[in-house]
Amino acid sequence: MSEAQAFLPYGRQQIDEADVEAVVDVLRSDYLTQGPAVERFERSVKSFCGAGHGVAVASGTAALHAALKVLGVGHGDRVWTSPITFVASANAARYCGASVDFVDVDPGTVNLSPQALGAKLQAAEQSGTLPKVVIPVHFGGQSCAMDEIHALAGRYGFRIVEDAAHALGGDYLGGRVGNCRWSDIVTHSFHPVKIVTTGEGGMLTTNDAELAWKAATFRTHGITRDPARMVGESDGPWYYQQLELGYHYRMTDLQAALGTSQMGKLEAFVARRREIAALYDETLRGLPVEPLARDTRARSAWHLYVVRLNSAVRRPVFEALRAAGIGVNVHYIPVHLQPDYRRLGFEPGMFPEAERYYGECLTLPMFPGMSDADVERVRAVLAKAFAQSSCSL
């Protein structure tokens, strides 16, 4: 096998002619910014997920910010999330002036651990420091143990925002991720490496009409044109009111049209991701790598295919794969170890399962456009890298 083959990224979008036409149609229409295509996209995602409402926004990060804001998170509140996530899950709390803390991960699935959460909640109850919101992150596309987290929310009175940036198309206990059966709000991302893309974009799904209205208002400066919502009387048909400070977080019709077109292929994308995962499972057997544990309650959308390997060889193996044109990656550097979080008082050793995982993890390429031969190429390079490194497991 030649090592001079094309670079194989860890993830990439799949765009076809129908996607291109959908965007071009919008360019020829009356609306470029938020218009009828955004409404269509919202209907498409909410009905796929089985949620009552969908509110499209500019990014998955904006969706997290809006979700916390409409749940009333502000100064003095506490928000907890997983350390094994993209920084945005934690940053959203800080945008609201709240403080962030983390809950260590399950050593098998690397999702937020319900056991660790239960123990931390018990301690927080004693000290009067319970969180207002917990954000479970469906790492790699596999749902967190939502029934257990939901039960803890009932007992300790916190709200739940699911960060489903990896998990659109996955399911949990027979229901689709995004249906909000276990949470107040689910947030989605349509960044090109995610399951479906709008270039940049995000969405909140919820079953609460008032939360949906608040999120829709928040994404457009906190402005309403609905006289029924106004303070006092409307001045006339031109009138609008800013009810509270919002942001400009709107999605464009160009993006939304791409999103609706992509939604038509979501199930095929996820089916192919599942095939690739099964191929990896099969072909990597015998190599000193271990895939993440599978929760039988969940069916993953397979945003990421992650393996763990001996921490002593992770770096040489990573470098050998990159040198051979294989776009391996590391998801994620634990958020609490980022300098901006260290400044808030977080230190190494605080979340040992997350930190151990970080030393051992490697994300292999995974996207629906990959061929079976690409999977085989990854295995061959991986096998060679292990053979060359002196101390594999």
Ligand SMILES: *Cc1c(COP(=O)(O)O)cnc(C)c1O
């Ligand atoms: C991608 C991602 C986000 C942020 O989404 P953007 O659309 O890039 O803003 C948030 N959380 C997780 C877990 C993500 O992977």
